[in-house]
Amino acid sequence: MLFRQLEYLVALSRERHFARAARACHVSQPALSEAIRKLEDELDVPLVLRGRTYEGLxxxxxxxxxxxxxILADRDALTSEVGALRTGLGGRMRxxxxxxxxxxxxxxxAPLCRAHxxxxxxxxxxxxxxxxxxRLRSFELxxxxxxxxxxxxxxxxxVPLYEERYVLLTGAADAPADRATATWAEAARLPLCLLTGTMQGRRVLDGLFAEAGARPSPRVETDSVATLFAHVRTGRWASVVPHTWLHVFGVPYGMRVVPMEGPARAVPVxxxxxxxxxxxxxxxxxxEVAGRTDVAAALDRLPGDPVQR
Structure with missing residues (x-):
């Protein structure tokens, strides 16, 4: 019963709404509310601020x-370990x-699922x-x-996996003419579409531009990788993106990829x-999978523009 009460309380903290928390736990709202009340009685402390609506913890x-x-993470870890001893590793990894x-x-x-x-x-x-x-600290991942x-x-x-490098992604007609590389100053002068300033990837980019003495003024900002590629594909925008994205998206038709030259600092991931x-x-x-997988080498083998080969 205790585990169930704790699950309900965690769901309420996450959903911030009794009905949504009950749906997430596949129980009725009265059942969830009553279980949390019983937990309050057992612990002899109020856990929820109650008014006409949910007001927080x-x-x-x-x-x-x-x-x-x-406690729930330890329970799940114990269950997984016992299951692994009995039938092999199973369960859900987040x-x-x-x-x-x-x-x-x-x-x-891919190798994790093949092995288990x-x-x-x-x-x-x-x-x-x-x-x-x-989310790692709160055991949500x-x-x-x-x-x-x-x-x-x-x-x-x-476990270090690879170092992030950067390339200029543009419409084919906008790439620096007859150049195998592009400078950060050249990129800053283009009509840019970049990630939003609150994202770590954008902060890394801003630092690299600053090291090169350039300051980008993006006309479009987004928190979506797909949206960024969609804008560049129109032919009106350019972007500076990590080389790893090309492993997922390739170089779409009508676009060109040009490696960035200096500063040489790479960002570990x-x-x-x-x-x-x-x-x-x-x-x-x-x-263990990460330790025996050469992620860096795999991400360097990218589909791309002939200039990269």
Missing amino acids: TPEGERIVVWARR IGAVPTASGAVALLT PLVTVEVTTDLQAEDVLR DAGITYLHEGIGEGFET GLVTVARDPESVTARALR
């Missing part, structure tokens, strides 16, 4: 949710990634780097693929999991 409720997520890492995710999930036929994978992309770490930087800090295990003892058996399996 109490400070005690916020702390209990942190514990609830940890992976979150920054938008630029979609290609890397696919290179890991009972495992299913849920992938969430288009997350900001901060969201990946936050089992693993993340994101930028590796000093801010990650303790509490995480990391890697697999991140929560440091736990004992370690989650599913997280360990993915880390």
Whole structure:
């Protein structure tokens, strides 16, 4: 019963609405409300601010949710480990990634599923780097693929996967004439479509432009990779994109890819999991796959413009 009560409380914290939380848990709203009331009685603290509508959790409720997520994650890890001992690794793995890492995710999930036929994978992309770490801390994700930087800090295990490099993506007629590479200053003068300024990938780009003494003024900003490619395809826009996106999208007809020259700084991207003892058996399996998969080499073998070959 305790696990069910904790699941209901976590769902209410996530959905911020009693009816939606009940639907997510596949129970009636009265059943969910009553289970949370019983949990409040058992713990002897109020967990929910109740008015005419849901008004949030109490400070005690916020702390209990942190514990609830940890307890439920440990329960799931125990269940997975027992299942792996009995019939082989199974269950559902939740992976979150920054938008630029979609290609890397696919290179890991394929060998993971081949090695463990009972495992299913849920992938969430288009997350900001901060969201990946936050969801890992709250046990909403089992693993993340994101930028590796000093801010990650303790509490995480990391496996470097590749270094992000950048290319200029334009309509074929707009690419720098007879040039095998483009400068950041040349790119800044083009009508640009870039990611929004709140995204880590855009902040990385802005830093690289600044290092080259250039400052982009994008006419269009988006949080969607597909939207960015769609704009460039019209022939009116250009963009600077990580080379890894070409592993997913290729070089669409009517576009040209030109590698960027200097600054030479590359941005490391890697697999991140929560440091736990004992370690989650599913997280360990993915880390093992990452350790024996040459993601960097695979992402360098891209379909592309003849200028790249």
